[in-house]
Amino acid sequence: AQLPNSLEARDSAVQLHSYADARLQEETGALVIDRGEGIYVEDINGKRYIEGMAGLWSVAVGFGEKRLVDVAARQMEKLPYYHTFTYKTHGPSIELAEKLIEMAPVPMSKVYFTNSGSEANDTAIKLIWYRSNALGQPQRKKIISRVRGYHGVTLASASLTGLPNNHRSFDLPIPQVLHTTCPHYRSMKKDGESEAAFAKRCARDLEDMILAEGPDTIAAFFAEPVMGAGGVIVPPEGYWAAVQPVLKKYGILFVADEVICGFGRTGNMFGTQTYDLQPDMMTLSKALSSSYQPISALLINDDVYQPIADESHRIGVLGHGYTGSGHPVAAAVALENLKIIEERDLVGNVRAIAPLFQKRLAGLAENPLVVETRGIGLIGAAELSHETLAATPGALGAKTNATFQEKGLISRNMGDAMAFCPPLIITEAQVNEMFDIAQSSLDAIAQSL
Numbered sequence: 001a002q003l004p005n006s007l008e009a010r011d012s013a014v015q016l017h018s019y020a021d022a023r024l025q026e027e028t029g030a031l032v033i034d035r036g037e038g039i040y041v042e043d044i045n046g047k048r049y050i051e052g053m054a055g056l057w058s059v060a061v062g063f064g065e066k067r068l069v070d071v072a073a074r075q076m077e078k079l080p081y082y083h084t085f086t087y088k089t090h091g092p093s094i095e096l097a098e099k100l101i102e103m104a105p106v107p108m109s110k111v112y113f114t115n116s117g118s119e120a121n122d123t124a125i126k127l128i129w130y131r132s133n134a135l136g137q138p139q140r141k142k143i144i145s146r147v148r149g150y151h152g153v154t155l156a157s158a159s160l161t162g163l164p165n166n167h168r169s170f171d172l173p174i175p176q177v178l179h180t181t182c183p184h185y186r187s188m189k190k191d192g193e194s195e196a197a198f199a200k201r202c203a204r205d206l207e208d209m210i211l212a213e214g215p216d217t218i219a220a221f222f223a224e225p226v227m228g229a230g231g232v233i234v235p236p237e238g239y240w241a242a243v244q245p246v247l248k249k250y251g252i253l254f255v256a257d258e259v260i261c262g263f264g265r266t267g268n269m270f271g272t273q274t275y276d277l278q279p280d281m282m283t284l285s286k287a288l289s290s291s292y293q294p295i296s297a298l299l300i301n302d303d304v305y306q307p308i309a310d311e312s313h314r315i316g317v318l319g320h321g322y323t324g325s326g327h328p329v330a331a332a333v334a335l336e337n338l339k340i341i342e343e344r345d346l347v348g349n350v351r352a353i354a355p356l357f358q359k360r361l362a363g364l365a366e367n368p369l370v371v372e373t374r375g376i377g378l379i380g381a382a383e384l385s386h387e388t389l390a391a392t393p394g395a396l397g398a399k400t401n402a403t404f405q406e407k408g409l410i411s412r413n414m415g416d417a418m419a420f421c422p423p424l425i426i427t428e429a430q431v432n433e434m435f436d437i438a439q440s441s442l443d444a445i446a447q448s449l
Protein backbone atom coordinates (compact mmCIF):
# COMPACT_ATOMS: atom_id res chain seq x y z
CA ALA A 1 0.00 0.00 0.00
CA GLN A 2 1.15 3.54 -0.69
CA LEU A 3 1.64 5.97 2.19
CA PRO A 4 -0.29 9.22 1.78
CA ASN A 5 1.89 11.93 0.29
CA SER A 6 4.68 9.45 -0.48
CA LEU A 7 6.38 9.91 -3.85
CA GLU A 8 4.71 6.66 -4.91
CA ALA A 9 1.26 8.03 -4.10
CA ARG A 10 1.97 11.40 -5.68
CA ASP A 11 3.20 9.63 -8.81
CA SER A 12 0.06 7.50 -9.02
CA ALA A 13 -2.04 10.65 -8.66
CA VAL A 14 -0.51 12.46 -11.62
CA GLN A 15 1.40 10.21 -14.02
CA LEU A 16 0.08 7.90 -16.70
CA HIS A 17 2.78 5.24 -17.19
CA SER A 18 3.91 3.55 -20.38
CA TYR A 19 3.44 -0.20 -20.69
CA ALA A 20 1.47 -0.45 -17.48
CA ASP A 21 -2.08 -1.37 -16.53
CA ALA A 22 -3.21 2.06 -15.30
CA ARG A 23 -5.60 0.67 -12.67
CA LEU A 24 -2.96 -1.67 -11.29
CA GLN A 25 -0.49 1.20 -11.30
CA GLU A 26 -2.87 3.31 -9.19
CA GLU A 27 -3.07 0.50 -6.68
CA THR A 28 0.49 -0.70 -6.38
CA GLY A 29 2.51 2.42 -7.14
CA ALA A 30 5.80 2.59 -9.03
CA LEU A 31 9.37 1.98 -7.92
CA VAL A 32 10.91 5.42 -7.40
CA ILE A 33 14.55 5.45 -8.51
CA ASP A 34 16.73 8.16 -7.05
CA ARG A 35 20.32 7.77 -8.24
CA GLY A 36 22.68 5.55 -10.19
CA GLU A 37 26.33 4.54 -10.26
CA GLY A 38 27.95 2.13 -12.73
CA ILE A 39 25.60 -0.81 -13.33
CA TYR A 40 23.58 -0.04 -10.18
CA VAL A 41 20.63 2.21 -9.35
CA GLU A 42 19.22 3.04 -5.94
CA ASP A 43 15.61 3.72 -4.96
CA ILE A 44 14.44 6.48 -2.58
CA ASN A 45 14.69 4.07 0.35
CA GLY A 46 18.35 3.40 -0.34
CA LYS A 47 17.83 -0.10 -1.76
CA ARG A 48 20.32 -0.95 -4.51
CA TYR A 49 19.53 -2.82 -7.72
CA ILE A 50 21.59 -4.15 -10.59
CA GLU A 51 20.17 -2.38 -13.66
CA GLY A 52 20.03 -5.57 -15.72
CA MET A 53 18.33 -3.70 -18.60
CA ALA A 54 20.70 -0.71 -18.73
CA GLY A 55 17.57 1.39 -18.25
CA LEU A 56 15.75 0.70 -21.50
CA TRP A 57 18.55 -1.24 -23.29
CA SER A 58 20.45 1.99 -23.44
CA VAL A 59 22.83 3.13 -20.68
CA ALA A 60 25.94 1.63 -22.31
CA VAL A 61 28.58 3.47 -20.26
CA GLY A 62 26.71 2.98 -16.98
CA PHE A 63 25.22 5.52 -14.58
CA GLY A 64 27.04 8.47 -13.02
CA GLU A 65 29.55 9.06 -15.84
CA LYS A 66 31.08 12.42 -14.88
CA ARG A 67 32.49 13.15 -18.34
CA LEU A 68 28.98 13.26 -19.78
CA VAL A 69 27.77 15.51 -16.98
CA ASP A 70 30.67 17.92 -17.53
CA VAL A 71 30.32 18.07 -21.30
CA ALA A 72 26.58 18.75 -20.95
CA ALA A 73 27.22 21.57 -18.46
CA ARG A 74 29.87 23.16 -20.70
CA GLN A 75 27.60 23.02 -23.74
CA MET A 76 24.65 24.40 -21.75
CA GLU A 77 26.73 27.43 -20.82
CA LYS A 78 28.10 28.03 -24.30
CA LEU A 79 25.02 27.41 -26.43
CA PRO A 80 22.15 25.59 -24.67
CA TYR A 81 20.04 25.41 -27.79
CA TYR A 82 20.13 25.98 -31.44
CA HIS A 83 18.43 24.29 -34.34
CA THR A 84 19.34 22.86 -37.72
CA PHE A 85 16.40 24.21 -39.75
CA THR A 86 16.69 26.19 -42.95
CA TYR A 87 20.32 27.17 -43.45
CA LYS A 88 21.53 27.14 -39.80
CA THR A 89 23.72 24.70 -37.94
CA HIS A 90 26.16 24.43 -35.02
CA GLY A 91 29.39 22.67 -34.08
CA PRO A 92 28.13 19.73 -31.99
CA SER A 93 25.67 18.54 -34.66
CA ILE A 94 28.34 18.80 -37.38
CA GLU A 95 30.90 16.90 -35.35
CA LEU A 96 28.46 14.18 -34.37
CA ALA A 97 27.27 13.73 -37.97
CA GLU A 98 30.90 13.44 -39.14
CA LYS A 99 31.60 10.91 -36.41
CA LEU A 100 28.59 8.75 -37.31
CA ILE A 101 29.48 8.73 -41.00
CA GLU A 102 33.04 7.76 -40.08
CA MET A 103 31.81 4.96 -37.77
CA ALA A 104 29.12 3.62 -40.12
CA PRO A 105 29.84 0.01 -41.10
CA VAL A 106 28.67 0.59 -44.69
CA PRO A 107 29.09 3.77 -46.77
CA MET A 108 26.58 6.36 -45.65
CA SER A 109 26.12 9.76 -47.17
CA LYS A 110 24.03 11.90 -44.79
CA VAL A 111 22.78 12.02 -41.20
CA TYR A 112 19.36 13.29 -40.14
CA PHE A 113 18.93 13.92 -36.39
CA THR A 114 15.78 13.15 -34.40
CA ASN A 115 15.00 12.76 -30.69
CA SER A 116 13.85 9.18 -30.26
CA GLY A 117 14.03 5.82 -31.98
CA SER A 118 10.38 6.19 -32.96
CA GLU A 119 11.04 9.52 -34.67
CA ALA A 120 14.08 8.14 -36.48
CA ASN A 121 12.00 5.28 -37.93
CA ASP A 122 9.08 7.59 -38.65
CA THR A 123 11.42 9.94 -40.48
CA ALA A 124 12.86 7.00 -42.41
CA ILE A 125 9.37 6.12 -43.69
CA LYS A 126 8.65 9.72 -44.67
CA LEU A 127 11.93 10.07 -46.55
CA ILE A 128 11.33 6.73 -48.28
CA TRP A 129 7.94 8.00 -49.48
CA TYR A 130 9.42 11.35 -50.50
CA ARG A 131 12.06 9.46 -52.47
CA SER A 132 9.49 7.24 -54.21
CA ASN A 133 7.65 10.38 -55.31
CA ALA A 134 10.92 11.93 -56.46
CA LEU A 135 11.65 8.83 -58.56
CA GLY A 136 8.23 9.04 -60.20
CA GLN A 137 7.11 5.84 -58.43
CA PRO A 138 4.16 7.06 -56.35
CA GLN A 139 2.82 3.49 -56.09
CA ARG A 140 5.98 2.33 -54.32
CA LYS A 141 4.99 3.08 -50.72
CA LYS A 142 4.45 -0.23 -48.93
CA ILE A 143 6.80 -1.14 -46.12
CA ILE A 144 7.45 -4.62 -44.76
CA SER A 145 8.59 -5.28 -41.20
CA ARG A 146 8.31 -8.39 -39.06
CA VAL A 147 5.97 -9.91 -36.52
CA ARG A 148 7.49 -9.22 -33.07
CA GLY A 149 9.79 -6.52 -34.46
CA TYR A 150 9.89 -3.35 -32.35
CA HIS A 151 10.44 0.01 -34.00
CA GLY A 152 8.65 2.50 -31.77
CA VAL A 153 5.27 3.98 -31.00
CA THR A 154 4.51 6.99 -33.22
CA LEU A 155 1.73 6.26 -35.72
CA ALA A 156 4.07 5.03 -38.44
CA SER A 157 6.75 3.42 -36.24
CA ALA A 158 4.09 1.70 -34.09
CA SER A 159 2.73 0.34 -37.36
CA LEU A 160 6.19 -1.09 -38.15
CA THR A 161 6.23 -2.67 -34.71
CA GLY A 162 4.79 -6.17 -34.98
CA LEU A 163 3.38 -6.57 -31.47
CA PRO A 164 -0.36 -6.70 -30.65
CA ASN A 165 -0.10 -4.34 -27.65
CA ASN A 166 1.16 -1.54 -29.90
CA HIS A 167 -1.75 -1.97 -32.35
CA ARG A 168 -4.73 -3.10 -30.28
CA SER A 169 -7.10 -0.24 -29.33
CA PHE A 170 -5.00 2.26 -31.35
CA ASP A 171 -6.49 1.44 -34.79
CA LEU A 172 -3.06 0.45 -36.07
CA PRO A 173 -1.17 -0.56 -38.17
CA ILE A 174 -1.64 1.92 -41.00
CA PRO A 175 -2.49 0.09 -44.25
CA GLN A 176 0.88 0.73 -45.93
CA VAL A 177 2.72 -1.50 -43.45
CA LEU A 178 2.81 -5.31 -43.71
CA HIS A 179 4.38 -7.85 -41.35
CA THR A 180 6.27 -10.93 -42.42
CA THR A 181 7.29 -14.03 -40.45
CA CYS A 182 9.08 -13.68 -37.12
CA PRO A 183 12.38 -15.59 -37.27
CA HIS A 184 11.91 -17.32 -33.92
CA TYR A 185 12.84 -20.93 -34.63
CA ARG A 186 11.42 -22.63 -31.53
CA SER A 187 7.91 -21.15 -31.78
CA MET A 188 7.62 -20.83 -35.57
CA LYS A 189 9.25 -23.99 -36.92
CA LYS A 190 7.18 -26.71 -38.54
CA ASP A 191 7.44 -30.35 -37.39
CA GLY A 192 10.87 -31.70 -38.25
CA GLU A 193 12.02 -28.46 -39.90
CA SER A 194 15.74 -27.79 -39.40
CA GLU A 195 16.99 -24.36 -38.39
CA ALA A 196 18.55 -23.89 -41.84
CA ALA A 197 15.29 -24.88 -43.59
CA PHE A 198 13.35 -22.53 -41.31
CA ALA A 199 15.68 -19.62 -42.16
CA LYS A 200 15.09 -20.28 -45.88
CA ARG A 201 11.34 -20.47 -45.34
CA CYS A 202 11.38 -17.05 -43.65
CA ALA A 203 13.04 -15.63 -46.77
CA ARG A 204 10.51 -17.44 -48.98
CA ASP A 205 7.62 -16.04 -46.93
CA LEU A 206 9.05 -12.57 -47.49
CA GLU A 207 9.37 -13.16 -51.23
CA ASP A 208 5.82 -14.58 -51.41
CA MET A 209 4.50 -11.44 -49.72
CA ILE A 210 6.42 -9.21 -52.13
CA LEU A 211 5.07 -11.13 -55.14
CA ALA A 212 1.50 -11.15 -53.81
CA GLU A 213 1.55 -7.39 -53.20
CA GLY A 214 3.40 -6.58 -56.44
CA PRO A 215 7.17 -5.94 -56.22
CA ASP A 216 6.84 -2.43 -57.62
CA THR A 217 4.62 -1.44 -54.68
CA ILE A 218 7.17 -2.36 -51.98
CA ALA A 219 9.52 0.44 -50.98
CA ALA A 220 11.43 -0.86 -47.97
CA PHE A 221 12.04 -3.55 -45.38
CA PHE A 222 12.71 -2.60 -41.75
CA ALA A 223 14.38 -4.96 -39.28
CA GLU A 224 16.46 -5.08 -36.14
CA PRO A 225 19.60 -7.23 -36.59
CA VAL A 226 18.55 -8.95 -33.32
CA MET A 227 14.97 -8.31 -32.20
CA GLY A 228 14.93 -6.70 -28.77
CA ALA A 229 11.60 -5.75 -27.23
CA GLY A 230 9.83 -8.54 -29.14
CA GLY A 231 11.61 -10.97 -26.80
CA VAL A 232 15.30 -10.93 -27.80
CA ILE A 233 14.98 -13.03 -30.94
CA VAL A 234 18.38 -13.99 -32.31
CA PRO A 235 18.03 -14.83 -36.01
CA PRO A 236 18.59 -18.47 -36.97
CA GLU A 237 21.76 -19.44 -38.80
CA GLY A 238 21.51 -18.41 -42.47
CA TYR A 239 18.56 -16.04 -41.98
CA TRP A 240 20.19 -12.81 -43.10
CA ALA A 241 22.09 -14.54 -45.90
CA ALA A 242 18.73 -15.74 -47.26
CA VAL A 243 16.72 -12.54 -46.69
CA GLN A 244 19.10 -9.94 -48.11
CA PRO A 245 19.20 -11.32 -51.69
CA VAL A 246 15.39 -11.17 -51.80
CA LEU A 247 15.51 -7.44 -51.03
CA LYS A 248 18.24 -6.91 -53.63
CA LYS A 249 16.33 -8.88 -56.25
CA TYR A 250 13.32 -6.54 -56.05
CA GLY A 251 15.20 -3.28 -55.42
CA ILE A 252 13.72 -2.91 -51.93
CA LEU A 253 15.51 -0.58 -49.52
CA PHE A 254 16.80 -2.19 -46.32
CA VAL A 255 16.52 -0.13 -43.13
CA ALA A 256 18.52 -1.62 -40.24
CA ASP A 257 17.03 -0.53 -36.93
CA GLU A 258 20.19 -0.46 -34.81
CA VAL A 259 18.49 1.33 -31.91
CA ILE A 260 19.37 -1.52 -29.50
CA CYS A 261 22.17 -3.33 -31.37
CA GLY A 262 24.13 -0.16 -32.24
CA PHE A 263 27.34 0.74 -30.37
CA GLY A 264 28.54 -2.61 -29.15
CA ARG A 265 25.66 -4.66 -27.80
CA THR A 266 26.18 -7.72 -30.04
CA GLY A 267 29.99 -7.78 -29.81
CA ASN A 268 30.65 -5.50 -32.80
CA MET A 269 30.11 -1.77 -33.00
CA PHE A 270 26.93 -2.49 -35.02
CA GLY A 271 24.62 -5.49 -35.41
CA THR A 272 25.09 -4.86 -39.14
CA GLN A 273 28.67 -6.14 -38.76
CA THR A 274 27.70 -9.14 -36.62
CA TYR A 275 25.34 -10.35 -39.37
CA ASP A 276 27.11 -9.00 -42.44
CA LEU A 277 24.23 -6.71 -43.42
CA GLN A 278 24.17 -4.18 -46.26
CA PRO A 279 21.54 -1.64 -45.16
CA ASP A 280 20.67 1.45 -47.20
CA MET A 281 19.58 3.30 -44.08
CA MET A 282 20.27 2.84 -40.37
CA THR A 283 18.45 4.19 -37.32
CA LEU A 284 20.43 4.82 -34.12
CA SER A 285 19.52 5.94 -30.61
CA LYS A 286 19.79 4.66 -27.02
CA ALA A 287 23.53 3.82 -26.62
CA LEU A 288 24.28 6.71 -29.00
CA SER A 289 24.12 8.96 -25.92
CA SER A 290 23.78 6.17 -23.32
CA SER A 291 20.36 7.85 -22.91
CA TYR A 292 21.93 10.70 -20.91
CA GLN A 293 20.15 12.92 -23.42
CA PRO A 294 17.34 12.04 -25.84
CA ILE A 295 18.81 11.88 -29.33
CA SER A 296 18.56 9.61 -32.36
CA ALA A 297 19.92 9.60 -35.87
CA LEU A 298 18.94 8.31 -39.28
CA LEU A 299 21.81 7.49 -41.65
CA ILE A 300 21.09 7.29 -45.39
CA ASN A 301 23.29 6.20 -48.25
CA ASP A 302 23.80 8.13 -51.46
CA ASP A 303 21.23 6.14 -53.41
CA VAL A 304 18.61 7.26 -50.90
CA TYR A 305 19.93 10.79 -50.57
CA GLN A 306 20.22 11.88 -54.22
CA PRO A 307 16.52 11.60 -55.19
CA ILE A 308 15.58 13.32 -51.91
CA ALA A 309 17.96 16.16 -52.73
CA ASP A 310 16.46 16.39 -56.23
CA GLU A 311 12.90 16.51 -54.90
CA SER A 312 13.70 19.18 -52.29
CA HIS A 313 15.36 21.18 -55.09
CA ARG A 314 12.36 20.74 -57.37
CA ILE A 315 9.79 21.86 -54.78
CA GLY A 316 12.14 24.13 -52.85
CA VAL A 317 11.90 22.48 -49.44
CA LEU A 318 12.30 19.30 -47.41
CA GLY A 319 9.17 19.79 -45.32
CA HIS A 320 10.22 17.85 -42.26
CA GLY A 321 12.11 18.60 -39.03
CA TYR A 322 11.97 18.64 -35.24
CA THR A 323 12.73 21.57 -32.95
CA GLY A 324 15.21 19.32 -31.14
CA SER A 325 16.88 17.82 -34.28
CA GLY A 326 20.63 17.72 -33.56
CA HIS A 327 20.16 19.49 -30.20
CA PRO A 328 23.61 20.85 -29.24
CA VAL A 329 23.60 19.51 -25.66
CA ALA A 330 22.40 16.07 -26.76
CA ALA A 331 24.89 16.02 -29.65
CA ALA A 332 27.79 17.05 -27.40
CA VAL A 333 26.86 14.34 -24.88
CA ALA A 334 26.54 11.73 -27.65
CA LEU A 335 29.97 12.65 -29.04
CA GLU A 336 31.62 12.33 -25.63
CA ASN A 337 29.74 9.08 -25.02
CA LEU A 338 31.06 7.63 -28.31
CA LYS A 339 34.56 8.72 -27.30
CA ILE A 340 34.18 6.83 -24.03
CA ILE A 341 32.88 3.73 -25.83
CA GLU A 342 35.97 3.81 -28.08
CA GLU A 343 38.60 4.84 -25.50
CA ARG A 344 37.48 2.20 -23.00
CA ASP A 345 37.06 -0.36 -25.76
CA LEU A 346 33.60 -1.32 -24.59
CA VAL A 347 33.13 -3.45 -27.71
CA GLY A 348 36.21 -5.38 -26.53
CA ASN A 349 34.61 -5.65 -23.09
CA VAL A 350 31.43 -7.08 -24.63
CA ARG A 351 33.52 -9.71 -26.42
CA ALA A 352 35.49 -10.52 -23.27
CA ILE A 353 32.44 -10.79 -21.00
CA ALA A 354 29.95 -12.34 -23.44
CA PRO A 355 31.11 -15.97 -23.03
CA LEU A 356 30.43 -15.88 -19.27
CA PHE A 357 27.19 -13.91 -19.76
CA GLN A 358 25.91 -16.42 -22.31
CA LYS A 359 27.04 -19.40 -20.20
CA ARG A 360 25.23 -18.10 -17.10
CA LEU A 361 22.14 -17.27 -19.21
CA ALA A 362 22.12 -20.79 -20.69
CA GLY A 363 22.53 -22.15 -17.14
CA LEU A 364 19.10 -20.74 -16.24
CA ALA A 365 17.62 -23.45 -18.48
CA GLU A 366 18.37 -25.98 -15.72
CA ASN A 367 15.37 -24.52 -13.95
CA PRO A 368 12.20 -26.47 -14.93
CA LEU A 369 10.30 -23.22 -15.58
CA VAL A 370 12.72 -22.12 -18.32
CA VAL A 371 11.83 -23.46 -21.78
CA GLU A 372 14.48 -21.59 -23.79
CA THR A 373 17.39 -19.20 -23.39
CA ARG A 374 18.73 -17.15 -26.28
CA GLY A 375 21.20 -14.36 -26.73
CA ILE A 376 24.33 -12.91 -28.30
CA GLY A 377 26.96 -10.53 -26.94
CA LEU A 378 25.53 -8.83 -23.86
CA ILE A 379 21.85 -9.28 -24.67
CA GLY A 380 19.70 -12.28 -23.88
CA ALA A 381 16.40 -13.66 -22.65
CA ALA A 382 15.13 -16.62 -20.67
CA GLU A 383 11.69 -17.74 -21.81
CA LEU A 384 9.47 -19.18 -19.08
CA SER A 385 6.79 -21.78 -19.53
CA HIS A 386 3.26 -20.52 -20.31
CA GLU A 387 1.72 -23.61 -18.77
CA THR A 388 2.42 -22.50 -15.22
CA LEU A 389 0.19 -20.13 -13.24
CA ALA A 390 -3.14 -21.09 -14.77
CA ALA A 391 -1.65 -20.73 -18.26
CA THR A 392 -2.16 -16.96 -18.25
CA PRO A 393 0.45 -15.63 -20.67
CA GLY A 394 2.71 -13.12 -18.95
CA ALA A 395 1.65 -14.02 -15.38
CA LEU A 396 4.80 -15.97 -14.58
CA GLY A 397 6.94 -13.32 -16.25
CA ALA A 398 5.36 -10.61 -14.09
CA LYS A 399 5.82 -12.67 -10.93
CA THR A 400 9.45 -13.39 -11.82
CA ASN A 401 10.05 -9.73 -12.53
CA ALA A 402 8.70 -8.83 -9.08
CA THR A 403 10.86 -11.49 -7.41
CA PHE A 404 14.00 -10.30 -9.24
CA GLN A 405 13.22 -6.76 -8.10
CA GLU A 406 12.72 -7.84 -4.51
CA LYS A 407 16.14 -9.49 -4.61
CA GLY A 408 17.84 -6.45 -6.16
CA LEU A 409 17.77 -7.10 -9.91
CA ILE A 410 15.91 -5.02 -12.47
CA SER A 411 14.98 -7.06 -15.54
CA ARG A 412 12.00 -6.75 -17.85
CA ASN A 413 9.45 -9.39 -18.68
CA MET A 414 8.29 -9.30 -22.25
CA GLY A 415 5.35 -11.58 -21.66
CA ASP A 416 7.09 -14.61 -20.18
CA ALA A 417 10.54 -13.84 -21.58
CA MET A 418 12.91 -12.32 -19.00
CA ALA A 419 15.37 -9.94 -20.66
CA PHE A 420 18.99 -9.27 -19.70
CA CYS A 421 20.76 -6.31 -21.27
CA PRO A 422 23.15 -4.71 -18.74
CA PRO A 423 25.42 -1.71 -19.25
CA LEU A 424 28.38 -2.60 -21.49
CA ILE A 425 30.83 -1.78 -18.66
CA ILE A 426 29.71 -4.81 -16.65
CA THR A 427 32.47 -7.00 -15.14
CA GLU A 428 32.59 -10.80 -14.80
CA ALA A 429 31.94 -10.55 -11.05
CA GLN A 430 28.86 -8.41 -11.74
CA VAL A 431 27.60 -10.84 -14.41
CA ASN A 432 27.80 -13.57 -11.78
CA GLU A 433 26.04 -11.36 -9.23
CA MET A 434 23.23 -10.69 -11.72
CA PHE A 435 22.68 -14.31 -12.73
CA ASP A 436 23.03 -15.56 -9.14
CA ILE A 437 19.99 -13.42 -8.28
CA ALA A 438 18.11 -14.58 -11.39
CA GLN A 439 18.89 -18.23 -10.68
CA SER A 440 17.97 -18.18 -6.97
CA SER A 441 14.76 -16.26 -7.75
CA LEU A 442 13.71 -18.78 -10.38
CA ASP A 443 14.56 -21.68 -8.05
CA ALA A 444 12.44 -20.15 -5.29
CA ILE A 445 9.52 -19.64 -7.70
CA ALA A 446 9.77 -23.18 -9.09
CA GLN A 447 9.66 -24.58 -5.55
CA SER A 448 6.69 -22.44 -4.57
CA LEU A 449 4.49 -23.56 -7.50
Ligand code: PLP
Nearest residue numbers: 116117118150151152228259260
Ligand atom coordinates in the same frame (compact mmCIF):
# COMPACT_ATOMS: atom_id res chain seq x y z
N1 PLP B 1 13.70 0.67 -32.34
C1 PLP B 1 14.09 -0.26 -31.44
C2 PLP B 1 14.85 -1.44 -31.92
C3 PLP B 1 13.81 -0.07 -30.08
O1 PLP B 1 14.18 -1.01 -29.20
C4 PLP B 1 13.11 1.08 -29.68
C5 PLP B 1 12.81 1.30 -28.25
O2 PLP B 1 12.90 0.43 -27.43
C6 PLP B 1 12.71 1.99 -30.65
C7 PLP B 1 13.03 1.76 -31.96
C8 PLP B 1 11.93 3.21 -30.26
O3 PLP B 1 12.72 4.10 -29.59
P1 PLP B 1 12.07 5.25 -28.67
O4 PLP B 1 11.49 4.55 -27.48
O5 PLP B 1 13.25 6.10 -28.34
O6 PLP B 1 11.06 5.95 -29.48
